[in-house]
Amino acid sequence: MFGFKNLGKVVLAFASVALLTGHAVADNITVDGKSRSMLVYAPSGIEKNRPLIIQMHGMNQDAPYQKNAAKWESIADTARFVVVFPNGENKAWDIGGNKDINFIKAIINEMFNKYGIDKNRVYVSGFSMGGMMSYHVANKMGDQIAAIAPVSGGGGVNSPKRAMPIMHTHGTTDDVVNYNSTVNTLKGWVNAQKCSSNSQKIKPYPSTKPGSAASLEIWSGCTDGVEVRLLTIDGKGHWYSMDEAVSVNTSVEIWNFVKNYSLDGSSITPPAPAIVVPTNREEVFNGGFDSSAVAWDLQTHGDAQATGDAKDGKYKLDISAIGTQNYQVQLIQHDLRLVKDQWYEVSFDAVASAARTLEVNVEQHTDPWASYLKEKQNFEIGTDTKNFKFKFQMTAATDTNSRLSFNAGAATGSLTLDNVVLKKTDAPTDPELTGIAPKMGSVVTATAEYAVYSLSGKRLGTVKIRHATETETLLKAKFGKGVYMLRSENGKKTLFHVK
Structure with missing residues (x-):
């Protein structure tokens, strides 16, 4: 059912250089006989074959609101891509039918005709109901979308045409779209795409910012090499996070994820596989800090x-x-x-x-x-x-x-x-006991806990004795036959022969 070609990675550096900046313009296109509107941001002099990001607003919001909330301009100017903020009819999205699916398809064609965008690198994102629409797009036209990045809005798996890279961002105190229920829905995509059950967790995220309220969970090893990521922002409600002082710039995080993916892998080199840290392990993982601080x-x-x-x-x-x-x-x-x-x-x-x-x-x-x-x-x-x-x-x-x-x-x-x-x-030997040969005898009658040692001084465990008459029975039940050295809490030592 799934089909995906080469994945890749390019590096975005926000350098202090002169950039060709553009401005957002209103545009209208006809879809199914109706005029649909959007805001389009394209850097001045944008080259052909550059990516396209389509980002959708929440319910009862609009394109200008989302544009002001997400602040994509400087990122687009630096990385050279086009951003479209479409308007939903009546400030909502058709997350069950084809009305807005057709709108998204028309936007892609329009941006190809106007700017020559790379149809292999089209990414869809959205906030709240726009995030739900992102999942709907993944299900209905995944063969035309390289990756999605929903924010504060979920959606289930419904026969997608291929494995979909997903970066989902959500605040833990969201009182509009419940965090826990949406995470459970996201894990449906993890299971459907046969991702590894062992996820990598980075907290705080980024790891170089100890006070960050954000954490990142990564499921790798999915069908066709895609990844599913969950960016959680502790204490964040139902809004688009741009506060780098306490967490992350959501738009930067989205770009740094989606840029790794293309429908055909053109002009991109494969990303390094994520490191999977096993759980329930009996030894320290990455104790030598060979390449990163993963697991710490x-x-x-x-x-x-x-x-x-x-x-x-x-x-x-x-x-x-x-x-x-x-x-x-x-x-x-x-x-x-x-x-x-x-x-x-x-x-x-x-x-x-x-x-x-x-x-x-x-x-x-x-x-x-x-x-x-x-x-x-x-x-x-x-x-x-x-x-x-x-x-x-x-x-x-x-x-x-x-x-x-x-x-x-x-x-x-x-x-x-x-x-x-x-x-x-192994249990350590006790230098105070090794070589000491106390007299054979019985323990005191008062209730006490004794450390039990072999004659070589190896600590075997403890035994709680309430009366001297039960000493042999307790030692035999726990340690078997033999000669044992007992030491009380006050340091008194005695040997006891269990027959």
Whole structure:
């Protein structure tokens, strides 16, 4: 059912150069015997074979409103493409029939006749009901549209003619078009296009902006190599986001996505495949920061301020303002699987611009973020790179979404991390017990918890004993026959022979 040729990628750089700017003009075309209107923005002297973006307004809005909200002019001037803002009849769109499908087809032909646009690079976007119309276009005329980018408006899969690249943008507090229900609808496209079930998540997005309210989820490996993306803006209501100070410029994000796609791949080179980060994994992913910071999230809280990125195979944090707690600057990796009673070792390399303390924790990824360590680990980081490590036992129930956290909110300056490893390991031997031969005996009668060791000093676990008479029964049930070394919380040691 789907058919798609080469995908590609070109780079858009907003350079400080003189640009040939144009202006928006009103235009009318006849469609099915009716006059339909639109605003057209074309950069002055636009070359032939340049892309076309059609962006549709929301219900009870119009083309001038959408043009002012989306501010495409500077992007179009730099990247050299045409933008059309059509007007829906009665300020609405026919999202179930062919009336506006025919309008979109007529716009494409009109722009080809006037500007010689590249019909292989036509992109459709829209806000609210215009976003819903974008999905309708994908279903009805996907063989003429290279990619769609709906904003705050969804639509289901209905026999599309080919796999469709989709960039969907939505605010979490949208009270007009519900965020959760629209995301579920988007995932229908993910399933229909046979995308990978393991998505890549970037939060905050972009990763170079720690305070951003935006996050990006990417489903790759879809039919014919397309991608489906969800750009979520936390706390955003039902409007078109252009606030780069706290999130993203939606129009820039749309262009940087759709420009990767063409119906025939003309003049574009294939994009690199997205990196898929597995969930429920037992080891750290990308602990060497070989090419990017994928799988790592930098979070700041309170008044703390920091930026970070992977450079030269290392992750460098630049902390400009500290918080009141170490965790207020955190580099974390979650989706880690920790198994109850298993021992683990964490190791990493670190160096700082000035001597400082670094707190490391292993904890729940969700509220209440309970630590799985007896106590958080603190390391003295100097100006020379050194390796640090520690072991811990997972004593809580198995957690498939735990996280490793580097908490760096205690000092300003730079901190560089590399070679981060979390791996299973054997229980450590206790140097206080190794070689010690306490007398054979029984435990005290008071209720107490005892650490249990082999004679070589290897910690085997714990046992809670309420009375001396049950000691052998409890040890045999949990550890089997043998000779065990028991140590109480106050350090008292005794041997016990289980027959």
